[in-house]
Amino acid sequence: MEIWINPACSKCRGALGLLDAEGASYTVRRYLEDVPDAAEIREVLARLGLEPWDITRTQEAAAEELGLKDWPRGEASRDRWVEALAAHPELIQRPIITADDGTTVIGRTEEAVRDVLRRGDVRP
Numbered sequence: 001m002e003i004w005i006n007p008a009c010s011k012c013r014g015a016l017g018l019l020d021a022e023g024a025s026y027t028v029r030r031y032l033e034d035v036p037d038a039a040e041i042r043e044v045l046a047r048l049g050l051e052p053w054d055i056t057r058t059q060e061a062a063a064e065e066l067g068l069k070d071w072p073r074g075e076a077s078r079d080r081w082v083e084a085l086a087a088h089p090e091l092i093q094r095p096i097i098t099a100d101d102g103t104t105v106i107g108r109t110e111e112a113v114r115d116v117l118r119r120g121d122v123r124p
Helices: 010-021 038-048 061-066 075-087 110-119
Strands: 002-005 027-030 096-098 104-106
Touching (some): 002 010, 038 075, 038 096, 038 104, 104 110
Parallel strands (some): 002 027
Antiparallel strands (some): 002 096, 096 104
């Protein structure tokens, strides 16, 4: 299992704490340093069943600078959004947890983290 985190994020630290408490085996990816490329973002979106604008942090300064709130949301704009996330990883919602079996969640709540623990094969 891999978890994309920003160590400064309290939601990420909470998810890590819960994974540790449950004895889950995982790899940490500090996605601001080890930036996912567009293909990886598309793969995670497919696993989540979401669109890029669904995982975009629109309150970040980079989002304001890019004017993301005004970007169209549709198939024709999908690649533009993905490229923006790849170029500005701070815009990616966090933490994202991907289990080896494909189960993927945005682990902002304890319930979401527990969901991946229930469904994914995440224990050593």
